[in-house]
Amino acid sequence: MKKIHFILIPIVFFGYVLSKVFQPDSESVKDKFTVESISSTEQNEMKKFHDNSSLRVTQKLNCKSCHSSEYPTKDDPGLLGCPRSEMISVYHSPEEGPETVLINEMSDYYSGVEFPHKVHAEMSEMSGGCTGCHHYNTTGPVLNCRKCHESSRSREDVSLPDLKAAYHRQCMTCHKQWSNDNGCSTQCHTRKGSGSIINTGTSKNKTHPALNLPTKLVWETNSKTNKIVTFFHDEHINKFNLSCTSCHNQESCIKCHAGKNRGDIGKLSRKEKSIEEHHQPCANCHFGNSCQKCHRDKEMLSFDHARSSGWVLKSYHAKVSCTKCHGTKMPYRKVEHKCVTCHKSFSAEFDHKLAGFTFSEGHTGLECKNCHSGGDFTKTPVCTDCHDDKSFPQDLPGTRK
């Protein structure tokens, strides 16, 4: 019987239905098209919240950080949106946090995840710190996600994401951008009961794989003269002892990891930088320098203390760290080539051997001022007080290395 209907039932009503369906095109309905989903009072509130939130950046935490009204009551708490980062006090060094965190609460299709916390903590230093993930953490201990995020998806209060979503949202925004990969089992999980289990292992001490750091970077600029800029990456780290974060701050993982497997989209992500943005990392330290310090007509040679300063570092001084003489603050302090610039006063324990000089037997045990008359180490040592026929530097009270 049904089949007959299939053939017989007339199409009569299609037209009517259609004409009704398309009716909203007529003029009278058109003005209803703009859907106002948020009322104007709510918009005012929104504005209030924004004005307030910009204030809060410089403001210490107080009642007004969370409540809009002077006298919040239980029935009308007048809650503002959570001020998030401004009220967070979480900060630990990566070493203080856990190595790995096992997330294993709601595994249905996949087994749990061993989250390498330390690796992420290390990297987070370059991009806003712990608060990137540990949002809404008030003073006190670091809260677990499950403290606020319910583990059941069918729940009364839907104002917060559930636990599964809270975890995934933390990870996926970055991981998705790196690789455009949604493969659960290529990134974090192993599939339950499937033959193709990826063994993530239970490796402790997961750290960021050793980076292949550049030694030297050379840019060619658009300028007509002094086209070449050379940057010695290794020297800044190894010789000048800069930490990664002294230059690489406010950078996310995407800076290095985007573009992998992404084809053109990855390329798009390379942001055009302004002149200021280009110079900012260098200018932080090199602010007094002229352009020619970096912009040359040919590649720069690597740093050489003798060439740059005219003072060859030998023996003891070759081992001294730069900061010992030049200070820890950027820019490094300029130092004159005189012993007393650093050696303002010597104590009796000064060991001449450190300066590469060993006294002969007769000279050990003398006081400094016996030779350095008046304790003035800037002047040439005097031999004539004891010896009529000796003079420095033709004659030495020992041997020089």
Place this chain on the structure above:
Amino acid sequence: MIYIEHMNNIDRRNFLKTAAIGAASLTLGSATVKAADKPLSDDRIGILVDTTACVGCRHCEWACRTAHGLPAGELESYSDNSVFKEYRRPGNEALTVVNEFENEKNPLLPVFVKSQCMHCEKPACVSACIVGALTKNEDGSVTWNDDKCIGCRYCMVACQFQIPTYEWQKSIDPHIMKCDLCSERRSNGKLPACIEICPNEALLFGKRSDVLKAAKNKIKRKPDTYINHIYGEHEVGGTTWMYIAGKKFDKLKMPPLGTATAPGISEAIQHGIFAYFVPPVTLFALLGTMMWVTKWKKTNGSDEPKGKLPDVNDEKEK
């Protein structure tokens, strides 16, 4: 039906127009008969799709297919992004699909939009169905009943979101296919399959009123992330599935629809006909007339028989 399939668009429209006129004149006396409206529960379901939280993993597609006994394949195969090259629509092999759109704010994080039946508050498909095979339930879902369906496919034409599809490939007992909000799973106390599997809870399931509140809060809190529009809050009289996004919805291929409900008069007419039971012979006569008129128009090259109802479709083209 084969007849319709072979008509080109213009012919089809004229044909339908004529059909409409016939229907209107047939049922003049019955336009006051109303469909029996079941009151919607205050606690009815709402689902908010947060397109900024969706990562396009398409697990919802897999879960939906699996829950409905449709060939689903391996879950792992869904991480293949190449399907996003083409825009896809929900159909009889996938009651829900996810599409990718460009994100101007961050090219590395495209916008993903899941689509399925919206479970309209005032569903056109339900109104269009002459035998009541589609039901708007108290909980907000719109479900289809195999036993009642006569295969006329009015629902397919009526739906403004072009959702119901027909199992063309099946000759025996073909079904009208669309998202049923997993009525079977829910009757067993489970969440709809797509909701349950979504890793990011980009699909927020709850009471419509709560979900709407959550949506407004999100927009309020992150005005830079979202545009101030909840698609489905008012569209076509409101829908169960609602969307928030960072860019305009027409850029996400979600049609700008008015707040007016679609069914309107068609509802009264169709229910009217069947209230008074128009004998099949009348319908045959009408069908015959329509075919004749359509043919007549073709051979005479005349565009429009005079003195007829104004046609909104023609207006649109001008």
